[in-house]
Amino acid sequence: MFASKGFNKAIVFGIATLGVVDALVAPQFGDVAHIAGALTFAVGVVFLVVGRSELFNENFFDPAAKAVNQDNSWLLGSLFRLWILTLVINLVGGFLFAFVFAVDGVLPSGSAHALERTAEEIVHRPVRVMFASAIIGGALVSLLSYLLEAVNSVQSRITISYIVGFLLALGPFDHVVVTAIHVFFGLLFDAAIGYGALAETIVVATAGNFVGGIGLVTFTHVAQVMGVED
Numbered sequence: 001m002f003a004s005k006g007f008n009k010a011i012v013f014g015i016a017t018l019g020v021v022d023a024l025v026a027p028q029f030g031d032v033a034h035i036a037g038a039l040t041f042a043v044g045v046v047f048l049v050v051g052r053s054e055l056f057n058e059n060f061f062d063p064a065a066k067a068v069n070q071d072n073s074w075l076l077g078s079l080f081r082l083w084i085l086t087l088v089i090n091l092v093g094g095f096l097f098a099f100v101f102a103v104d105g106v107l108p109s110g111s112a113h114a115l116e117r118t119a120e121e122i123v124h125r126p127v128r129v130m131f132a133s134a135i136i137g138g139a140l141v142s143l144l145s146y147l148l149e150a151v152n153s154v155q156s157r158i159t160i161s162y163i164v165g166f167l168l169a170l171g172p173f174d175h176v177v178v179t180a181i182h183v184f185f186g187l188l189f190d191a192a193i194g195y196g197a198l199a200e201t202i203v204v205a206t207a208g209n210f211v212g213g214i215g216l217v218t219f220t221h222v223a224q225v226m227g228v229e230d
């Protein structure tokens with residue numbers, strides 16, 4: 001019933017360039033590199049929006065609204081298939097594209113170390129911290145779709161998506177696709193982590209994104225709309 005779009009290459013570009021900027025800026029400016037990297041990563045979210053692609057829980061308001069509007073059924077099976085299919089396609093496609101960036105010499109010197117360090121920082125956090133961060137990240141990415149509905153011009157859409165992308169990376173707040181690709185980059189660059197840590201990251205971040213993006217934002221907005229219509 002619902003269609004899913006292909007994987008988003010823009011986010012892989014955003015993560016890779018974040019590593020490049022971090023490696024270039026950190027030696028001289030220290031923590032400012034985190035801000036510079038977030039500013040760079042946000043460009044990937046702009047590409048996401050302009051290209052009308054999806055990450056996982058972003059741009060799902062319309063299918064959710066249609067599902068709850070159906071008589072005698074919320075079509076939860078169709079919704080979950082849509083979300084899971086989108087997640088799997090983005091993860092598999094993102095991992096494959098990351099292999100290209102990981103070819104020796106593609107990224108500037110120091111970028112691999114920056115991406116490796118980020119991956120280790122992600123997986124070494126307590127599970128409760130990652131889950132809470134994923135709730136915020138899921139809510140933020142879902143909120144993007146509602147903000148985009150409020151504007152009409154391409155310039156406004158670019159501005160909003162850039163701001164949301166910047167905030168997502170500045171936290172950093174976990175979105176399962178972005179976070180999992182970060183960790184996978186670390187694996188490719190020999191970070192001190194294993195595939196079990198990647199699997200745990202995907203499970204915890206997905207659960208948090210569901211709570212924050214689907215539960216706290218999407219269905220809350222749907223309920224508000226239905227309340228107004230009634």
